[in-house]
Amino acid sequence: MENFKILNFNLLNPIVQNLIKEAAEVRKKAYCTYSHFAVGAAILAEGGDKVYTGCNIENVAYSPTICAERSAVPKAVEDGHLKFEMVAVVANSDGSYTAPCGVCRQTLAEFRGSNGDIDIYLSKPEMDQVLVTKLSQLLPLSFVSFNKDVDF
Numbered sequence: 199m200e201n202f203k204i205l206n207f208n209l210l211n212p213i214v215q216n217l218i219k220e221a222a223e224v225r226k227k228a229y230c231t232y233s234h235f236a237v238g239a240a241i242l243a244e245g246g247d248k249v250y251t252g253c254n255i256e257n258v259a260y261s262p263t264i265c266a267e268r269s270a271v272p273k274a275v276e277d278g279h280l281k282f283e284m285v286a287v288v289a290n291s292d293g294s295y296t297a298p299c300g301v302c303r304q305t306l307a308e309f310r311g312s313n314g315d316i317d318i319y320l321s322k323p324e325m326d327q328v329l330v331t332k333l334s335q336l337l338p339l340s341f342v343s344f345n346k347d348v349d350f
């Protein structure tokens with residue numbers, strides 16, 4: 199299977215279009231005073247209709263910085279959602295797509311949907327062409343469980 203597809207925004211289903219729009223909207227709230235790189239993310243959970251959004255929030259000490267994706271996750275979980283169906287990320291890396299960092303990929307893997315995966319949509323703020331992929335393509339062979347009964 200290919201890693202990703204690039205699709206025209208207009209051809210995506212309205213639920214996905216709305217998710218991307220929400221990510222683009224919350225991106226405007228990014229607190230990115232150090233990197234000046236604004237990111238917005240939006241999560242749709244399985245069986246849910248509410249969209250949970252997040253932006254990146256940076257810090258003078260740098261390491262407390264939280265990515266947009268991980269600032270959206272607690273909102274979904276606090277609302278009782280542990281299985282995510284789709285996630286949209288909107289940013290602008292030199293006119294290209296911004297994919298979730300490794301930490302965010304692992305964080306999202308914890309909340310994979312019942313199909314064992316999450317649909318991922320990456321868009322630029324212009325929302326013209328959208329990169330469509332899956333978490334399993336971004337984080338193959340992921341660490342998602344362990345056996346607590348094994349002696350250490």
Ligand SMILES: O=c1ccn([C@H]2C[C@H](O)[C@@H](CO)O2)c(=O)[nH]1
Nearest residue numbers: 233235237254265266297298299
């Ligand atoms: O997928 C990504 C990639 C980067 N960032 C943020 C972290 C930091 O604030 C800034 C620069 O890395 O962008 C995100 O929020 N999500």
Ligand SMILES: [Zn+2]
Nearest residue numbers: 265298299302
């Ligand atoms: Zn991240």
